[in-house]
Structures are given as structure tokens and as C-alpha cells.
Amino acid sequence: MxxxxxxxxxxxxxxxxxxxxxxxxxxxxxxxxxxxxxxxxxxxxxxxxGSQISRPKTGRNRITTARQDRILIRESIKDRKKTSSELAAALSTKTGHPMSARTARRRLVEAGLKGCKAKKKPWLSKKNKQIRLEWARRHQHLTEDDWKNVVLSDESNFQIFGTPGVTFVRRRVGEEFHPDCVVPTVKYGGGSTMVWGCMAADGVGEIFVCEGHMNSEKYINVVENKLLSSLTIIFGDTNLDGVKFQQDNAPCHKSATTMSWFRDNNIDLLDWPPQSPDLNPIEHIWGILKNNVRNRNVSSKKALENVLIHEWNCISAEQCTKLVQTMPQRITAVIKAKGGPTKY
Missing domain, CATH: 1.10.10 (Arc Repressor Mutant, subunit A)
Known part of the structure; x- marks a missing residue:
């Protein structure tokens, strides 16, 4: 019964x-x-x-011992990518006591080890981490006012039909292939556009649409035509003494001909650690642009370029100021992570 x-x-x-x-x-x-x-x-x-409150129930005895739980947690921390099924099978073999994947998941959740989607971050070698840490320590004294005199730059690639991630729609049964309920895709993304841009605390500079793969010759053409005019847009006709230009360590940025052009034009470069997009606030500007492009009906390369230019010019100085003001926190985060990846 x-x-x-x-x-x-x-x-x-x-x-x-x-x-x-x-x-x-x-x-x-x-x-x-x-x-x-x-x-x-x-x-x-x-x-x-003397009370109507239910007495505590003993429940069924736990299948695993405290020692087995410790072993399970230790194995999970040793290899964070192992699934609960793999951990349960390994523990069963090691201890001789069977354990189900469901039990393993419960024990791990009790220990605060929840299954989460892994964040994507650039791979950092031991040397990269050391360079990032040393750079952060050298620049940790810079204030928000100091960072106002730094022009941050980067390139980014935009596809006509990009990858929008998971898109949710509301539909009835049988409407899964309704035109309003599908996300259109084309082979190879339908074409892409590489753009260069720069920003500072006072706003964005100019954006440049690049044709084909970026090399030293094209990059020099970009900075020659857009960087100098961007400095005037951002800082006006005031004295540019003390203004520094930031670029990452891409081969076309660090080539001998490129570095010679910067010296000839008296552009003061800010040294920059490798594999460090988390230190560059312009990455968030690219994220804003990509979200805005997804919300527009872009079906050709020319239309994509027009949308990019329009949306770039809509970025406000307030957005740029808030992003640049995070530089001290970004540097502190790198030091705390000992040169490793950060939340930025």
C-alpha cells in the first residue's frame, strides 16, 4: 500500500x-x-x-562515504572538464563501490561545483602570463586621468550573416519552419568585412573598412589616413604632447616598416602585453556594434559597411568614458589573477 x-x-x-x-x-x-x-x-x-511540528526524518543512508566524497571533489578539481559520468566511473573503479552519475552530480553540487558553460578566453602560456603580470605592475599607478590621454585601437571582423548565438522565438506546433521563426544562415557567413577603429575617453575616432587581409602596407595606410585625423577628432587642435597610441602585437603592427612609420611621425606608442583583449575597452565597443548589426536587416557587404559606419558614429562619448575608467580595475584584475584571464 x-x-x-x-x-x-x-x-x-x-x-x-x-x-x-x-x-x-x-x-x-x-x-x-x-x-x-x-x-x-x-x-x-x-x-x-507537545508539538504538531513534524519530527526530522532520518532518510535513506548515503551511498557514498565522506572519504569517497572528498575523492570525487578532488578528481573534479583536478580536471574541471570531466563529466559527472566520467567522474562516477573513475571513482567506482578506484574505490570498488559503484556510483551513478546522478549521485556524483548531487555530491558535486553540495560542494559548490556546479556545471557551467565555460568562458572563452585567449590561450595564455606561462610566458604570456608573466609578461601580463609585469606590465600590470608597471602600469598600476596610472589613474583615470592618465588613461584619458591614451588612444586605444583594434581591428574586428564582421560577417553579413554572423553567429547570433541562441535565438529564442515563440511559435505554435508546426511553425518551426515559418520564415519568422527561423534564423537565416548562408554558407561561409555570406561574406565578411574587417574594420579598424580607435577610441579614447572623449569618444571614438574614425572607423576604416579594410579590404582583404591586413598586412603592414595596408596597416600603415590605415593609420596614415585615419589615426592622425582621429587624434584631431578626439582631442581637437590642442597640443598632443603626452598622448599615447595603443595597438596590440599583431605581426603587421610590430613589423619594422610599421614601427619606422610611427617613429617618423612622432607617435608615442604604449607598450602592450600579448594576448590581452581583456585589457582593451574597445573590445566592448565591438560587442555593441555586433549586437546592433544583428538587429539590422543586412544582406550585402555594402549594406554591412554602411551600418557599421552609422552605428560607430552613434557611440557616445559617455560610453567611451565609462569604459576607459575601468582601466585601473582591469589592471588590478590581471595582478590578482597573476597574469591569467580576467572577467573583462
């Missing part, structure tokens, strides 16, 4: 009150709408404990 659920606390209290008013168990069972046995059990519980 299946076990019947316990009466609610409210019903047990009613039973006790009616009993104190000298009502019969039959009357109480009909009034509370439960069996007479349930009334009898509730009254007996009160006589024994």
Missing part, C-alpha cells in the same frame, strides 16, 4: 483545537477532511512531543 503524505501543519493544529473542544475523532475527521487514523496519529504525536 503506498505511503500517504503527512497532514499539513495547519490541519494538525485544527485537529488539536477541535480535540480540546471535546469533539469526537469521527467529527474531527469529517471536519478536517482526513481519515480517523490520521486524527488519532496527530493527537498521539502531540501527547508525545
Amino acid at each position: 503506498p505511503k500517504v503524505a503527512d497532514l499539513s501543519l495547519e490541519k494538525r493544529v485544527r485537529i488539536q483545537i477541535l480535540h480540546e473542544f471535546r469533539k469526537s475523532q469521527v467529527y474531527i475527521s469529517k471536519f478536517v477532511k482526513c481519515s480517523r487514523c490520521a486524527v488519532q496519529t496527530a493527537l498521539k504525536r502531540f501527547r508525545e512531543t
